[in-house]
Amino acid sequence: MCFEGNFICLNLEMGENTAIHVSQLTKVYPTGPGRPPLRAVDGISFDVRHGEVFGFLGPNGAGKTTTIRMLTGLVRPTAGSARVLGFDLATDVTRIKKRVGVVPEASNLYDELSAFDNLVFAMQLYGVPRTQRAARAGELLARFRLADRRDTLFAKLSRGMKRALTIAAALVHRPPLIFLDEPTTGLDVMSARNLREMIADLRREGATIFLTTHYLEEAERLCDRIAIIVKGHIVALDTVDGLKTSVQGQTVVEVTLSGGEGSVETVRFDGDDVATTVQAALAQATADGRRVLAVNTLRPTLEDVFVQLTGLSAEVMLAEKGGKGSSWLVGQGAEPKEQANAGR
Amino acid sequence: MLADDLRGMFYIALKDLRAYYFKPPNISWGMLFPFAFVLAFAIRNPGDLQGLVPGLLALTILFGTSSMEAIVIVFERRIGSLERLLLAPIRLPALLMGKLLGGMAFGLTVTLVVLAIALAVFGVGDVNWPLLVLTLLLSAAAFSAMGAFVSVAVKEVFEAQTLANFIRFPMILLGGVFIPVASLPLGLRIVARLLPLTYAVEALRAALTGGTLLGATLDLVVLTLFSAVVFALATRMLAHHF
Incomplete structure (x- = not known):
């Protein structure tokens, strides 16, 4: 050839x-x-x-x-x-x-x-x-x-x-x-x-x-x-x-919330299934006194795969090379992963 | 594969000459430094100026070949460009030989300029040209190999300069450039016999005063062996780095 x-x-x-x-x-x-x-x-x-x-x-x-x-x-x-x-x-x-x-x-x-x-x-x-x-x-x-x-x-x-x-x-x-x-x-x-x-x-x-x-x-x-x-x-x-x-068992829910003074904030939650994760997200929004504007369920990204397999966040990896962080951090359970667009 | 090696050697030498050697500061250093040494000695001991020519040529080859050669490899290793050569389809000895050829070509070029000036001043006289050419080539090979060895033995450019001077300066003092080896005390004579510059000076003296090839055989053999051994050591050491 x-x-x-x-x-x-x-x-x-x-x-x-x-x-x-x-x-x-x-x-x-x-x-x-x-x-x-x-x-x-x-x-x-x-x-x-x-x-x-x-x-x-x-x-x-x-x-x-x-x-x-x-x-x-x-x-x-x-x-x-x-x-x-x-x-x-x-x-x-x-x-x-x-x-x-x-x-x-x-x-x-x-x-x-x-x-x-x-x-x-x-x-x-x-x-x-x-x-x-x-x-x-x-x-x-x-x-x-x-x-x-x-x-x-x-x-x-x-x-x-x-x-x-x-x-x-x-x-x-x-x-x-x-x-x-x-x-x-x-x-x-x-x-x-x-x-x-x-x-x-x-x-x-x-x-x-x-x-x-x-x-x-x-x-x-x-x-x-x-x-x-x-x-x-x-x-x-x-x-x-x-x-x-390979990581489809994991659920990621993205919730758009109203913040104070007209700002909009997007927060991600992960959990074992959609219903539980959405409930946890809504409960947290209510507890914080914020209005839910939108709820989306997301497919796992390559980042999810990477995090699950390596235990490292994308930001940690990028920081090693002096790059900018990814758009969100990853937590465990129904925890907020990152707050994006805050104060917009 | 041999064709790849030969081509690689040639182009590496050519690249080094263009990128590093033929720069004004390098050329002036290569020629002025030996002249300054000889001038200082001549002012202190005026007399047989013509007798200093073999030493002047030997110093020029020594500095012309080894000064940049001692830096080039470690410099390229530091900035990563040596890897480009290691990734090329040529074998390691060919890569190193290309580096050596660059140093030799530059050293011989500045030495020929100094030789031309010396011959213009003192006349051609009894020069044995074949012996002179052979001695210049073997001396350039020996000192270039020495420079390459220094360059692969260290990790930083300043270390290469320090080590090169640590080796060269005792050679200048004991190698028969200014003081005949025969007039040195026994202990220093033995040390002088371990230095390649001693043999280069002797062979050059023979070549410039009508000596025979046969008479300089020992000098030429020692320079050849020195080149081969030091080149082999440098190749082995470079391989060890990767």
Whole structure:
């Protein structure tokens, strides 16, 4: 199977539909004398299918980046095995490197080179024929809306532009498999939205994407399947709908209340069933002397799934990356989760 | 795979030369520092200025190759861009060799400028060109490997500079640049024999005074072995980081 262009071919010894096959992959780091070793990744197994966006979701230190680093040959696994695009990670890592694109968490191109020269250098490393380099660089700069920054030094680009160029540099050799490690972390809203559109475009073009992210909405919007990893273990792996179904026993009720001086407030409650949860919500509103304007029952979100599986709130996870909090916190039982729109 | 490695080496060296080496401060440092050293010594001990040329060339290669080489890898490791090279489809020794070639190319360039000035002032005389070229290449390889070793051995740029100077300055004093090794006390003579700069200075002196390739064999072998061992150690150490 050959991807667009004609210099990337895949080894299809393993299942035609499997881009990555991981079996009991483990990474243990020594931590110093007298302390137990750190099991950063602890015997994880999963498959990634060709052409899908596979999300790898988890808090800091869960093992997301370590997994990417193992699958791309940056660190050697302590145990377990993996096949990437049909090549054995233990014996064929150079062939794997030739066929994957990697966008690390940090935008790590060369400050001293221009946008164009950074792309050309990446092409030189990946063996893109000399005759194709200038055209390919121009094409990528245009695609990532950087054509007018062709000769600008990487150091002088905005954070969003640096991120875009780093992604462009991972695509120079038209890899059929792309690893994206927290691609939108630290970006402003518009830059993050643009990058999500680019990721969706790549998927439409047939690339397989392995995406780690802290952003639950991003994972929900982009990913076909999601693995949730906590402390080196995969605790869930399914489609977004499949994951939501797994927590359908939980009920979330959203109540819109009138506040003082004409303000409106939306409060969420969760519980075991609709009737009990609505009763509890109404009772609390009455006790507070407030009028109920609307009551909605909500489907579980990916955030509900994440919270149930990890015990972490989305805000805690986002705070780890310096991101903004999610729109609500999660409590237990029929407790208000968050107060939104207060004072509006 | 070999083609990938060779291509990677070439382009990494080229990128390093463009991004780091051929910058005005670097060029001036590479040439002025050895000149300043020699000038200070010549003012203190006027006399055989021509006799200082091998030492001047050796110092230029030493500083030209190792100053930036000692910083480049640790700098790229700190900012994360070394990972880009590690992710590329080339093997680790090829990556490191690319780094070495960048240092060698820069060191040899500034050394050729200094050599041209020295020859213009003192005349070509009895130069053994094949020995001179071979010595310059092997010396550049040895000092560039030393710089790479320093760069992978530390975690911070300032540590690299400190360690590089810790190694280089004793070499300058004991390596026969200003004071002939033969005139040193026995203990220091033994130390001098452990320093690659000693062999570089000896081979350069032989090359500039009509010495033979055979006569400089020991010097050339030592420089080759030093390069190979230090390169192997640096590769192993870099692999250990990832």
